[in-house]
Amino acid sequence: MNRSDILYYPEVDSTNKALREYLHVAQEGFTIVAGRQTAGRGRMGRSFISPAGGLYMSLILKPEKDSFSLITSAAAVAVTQVIEEKYAVKCGIKWVNDIIKDGKKVCGILAEAVFDGSEKPAAVILGIGINLVAPEGGFEKEIKDIATHLGICLTADEKIDLAAEITNRILSLYPRPESFVNEYREKSVVIGKEIFVIRGSEKTYGFAKDIDDECGLIVDYGSKTEVLRTGEISVRLK
Numbered sequence: 001m002n003r004s005d006i007l008y009y010p011e012v013d014s015t016n017k018a019l020r021e022y023l024h025v026a027q028e029g030f031t032i033v034a035g036r037q038t039a040g041r042g043r044m045g046r047s048f049i050s051p052a053g054g055l056y057m058s059l060i061l062k063p064e065k066d067s068f069s070l071i072t073s074a075a076a077v078a079v080t081q082v083i084e085e086k087y088a089v090k091c092g093i094k095w096v097n098d099i100i101k102d103g104k105k106v107c108g109i110l111a112e113a114v115f116d117g118s119e120k121p122a123a124v125i126l127g128i129g130i131n132l133v134a135p136e137g138g139f140e141k142e143i144k145d146i147a148t149h150l151g152i153c154l155t156a157d158e159k160i161d162l163a164a165e166i167t168n169r170i171l172s173l174y175p176r177p178e179s180f181v182n183e184y185r186e187k188s189v190v191i192g193k194e195i196f197v198i199r200g201s202e203k204t205y206g207f208a209k210d211i212d213d214e215c216g217l218i219v220d221y222g223s224k225t226e227v228l229r230t231g232e233i234s235v236r237l238k
């Protein structure tokens with residue numbers, strides 16, 4: 001995938017939504033990048049605040065197997081690798097796929113399946129939002145205690161280059177879990193920590209023991225152990 005294959009919008013509602021228009025013509029790896037989003041979507045139906053200065057990108061994957069946690073985990077490793085190689089900024093990963101710098105979130109990842117009538121998704125739209133710099137006026141109050149930025153100011157052209165590298169890295173990693181699971185585990189900021197597993201309004205206390213070979217989180221509740229394949233946890237990172 002070349003940078004010339006990337007579609008750039010200075011502003012869009014959501015790159016994940018915009019990409020749906022291209023699904024029938026686009027190949028795996030087709031990527032949309034936006035300078036800002038007016039209705040960025042986050043996990044669990046939340047919104048993703050997407051001011052100018054960030055990198056907002058979505059790409060199409062057409063996986064053989066529809067393992068979401070492996071796809072988003074591959075994306076998390078790909079983003080951390082590229083950011084470290086290009087800008088020498090080291091980040092960790094909070095299960096499932098938040099990217100963390102200095103104990104705060106710098107990047108969120110959202111995978112959405114698109115079905116065409118069969119049981120297996122016809123495609124997966126993978127969206128990635130990276131806080132490159134602090135937004136003008138600072139982060140909004142809902143996220144200011146949990147969000148930070150990489151401190152990397154990029155032009156639109158440089159964002160397109162970065163997006164192309166991230167897409168290419170994801171394409172090479174995601175079909176081969178053995179190529180990224182060890183690194184996913186090494187970059188985990190959760191293993192060995194006390195956590196809460198969040199299910200709706202319920203929070204269950206546990207201990208994050210390890211991550212298995214499919215990027216599931218092994219949680220010890222004292223009386224029993226469970227492997228989480230998807231979901232949400234909270235953990236104190238600082």
Ligand code: BTN
Nearest residue numbers: 014016040041042043108127129
């Ligand atoms: C999360 O942390 O909850 C996931 C956030 C995913 C945000 C990205 S930004 C690009 C793409 N377009 C969207 O509307 N969402 C994703």
